[in-house]
Amino acid sequence: MDKKIKSAQFIKGVVGKDIIFEDGLPEIAFIGRSNTGKSSVINSLVGRGNLAKISSYPGRTQQINLFLINNAFYFVDLPGYGYAKVPNEIKDKIREMINWYFFDSGYEQKIVVLIIDANAGPTKSDVEAILALDERKKNTIIVANKIDKLKKTEYDDQFKKIKELMGDHKIIPYSAKNKIGVEALLAEIFDGGIL
Numbered sequence: 001m002d003k004k005i006k007s008a009q010f011i012k013g014v015v016g017k018d019i020i021f022e023d024g025l026p027e028i029a030f031i032g033r034s035n036t037g038k039s040s041v042i043n044s045l046v047g048r049g050n051l052a053k054i055s056s057y058p059g060r061t062q063q064i065n066l067f068l069i070n071n072a073f074y075f076v077d078l079p080g081y082g083y084a085k086v087p088n089e090i091k092d093k094i095r096e097m098i099n100w101y102f103f104d105s106g107y108e109q110k111i112v113v114l115i116i117d118a119n120a121g122p123t124k125s126d127v128e129a130i131l132a133l134d135e136r137k138k139n140t141i142i143v144a145n146k147i148d149k150l151k152k153t154e155y156d157d158q159f160k161k162i163k164e165l166m167g168d169h170k171i172i173p174y175s176a177k178n179k180i181g182v183e184a185l186l187a188e189i190f191d192g193g194i195l
Contacts, residue, residue: 003183005070005186006070007070008067008068008069008075010051010052010067011067011074012065013063013065013066014063014066015063015064016100017105021105025068026110027108028075028109029078029109029111029113030075030076030077030078030113031078031081031102031112031113032080032114032115032116032126032145033080033123033125034079034081035117036116036145037145037176038052038080039052040176041143041176045185045189046069052065052067052077062090063097064076064079076101078097078098078101079097081098081129082126102136103132103136109139112138113140113143113185114126114133114143116145116166117145117146118144118147118149118150118158118162118173119146119147119149119150119158122161122166126165126166127165127166130142140169141172141185142166142170142172143174144171144174145174145175146174147173147174147181148177159173172184172185
C-alpha cells in the first residue's frame with residue numbers, strides 16, 4: 001500500500017460526544033504536553049504548514065480537532081495537557097476532555113501518538129499519560145519531537161533516559177521542523193491496520 005497522505009482537511013472541533021465519531025472511520029489520536037509541537041507534527045505528516053493551527057501560546061487548543069485523511073481515517077488532535085499558565089478551570093476542562101475521549105467515550109483509537117519534547121525529556125505528566133494509556137491497553141507510539149534542538153553529544157544519553165521513563169514502546173526520533181522521522185511515523189500509522 002502507498003504510505004502517503006494525499007488529502008487532508010479539517011472537519012470540525014468537538015468538546016464531547018459527537019456523531020462524527022460513529023461513522024466507523026479509524027482514529028489516530030495525537031496527544032502530548034502543551035508546546036511539544038503536536039500541530040507541527042500533524043502538519044509535517046500531511047505536508048502542509050497550516051492544516052493544524054500552530055500557536056506560540058501554549059494551551060491554545062481547547063477542543064478535539066478532527067482532520068479527515070485520504071478520505072479514509074481521522075487524525076484526532078487533542079488539547080495539550082500539563083501547561084501551568086492557563087487558568088485551573090481550563091486545565092481541569094482539558095483534562096476531563098482528554099480522559100473522556102480515551103477512557104470513557106467508548107471510542108476506539110487505532111493508534112495513539114504521544115508526542116514528547118526530546119530536548120526537555122519526558123515530564124511527570126508524560127509518564128502519567130503513558131501509564132494511563134498502557135493501563136487501558138492503548139496502542140501507543142512515542143514521538144520524541146524537537147530532536148533538532150538536541151546537541152549531538154547529548155543525543156544518546158537523552159534517548160536512553162526517554163526509553164527508561166517511557167517503557168516498552170516504539171520511540172520515533174522526530175523533528176517536525178526538519179522533517180526528520182516523518183516517513184517512520186507514516187509507516188507506523190499505515191502499518192497499524194488503518195485500511
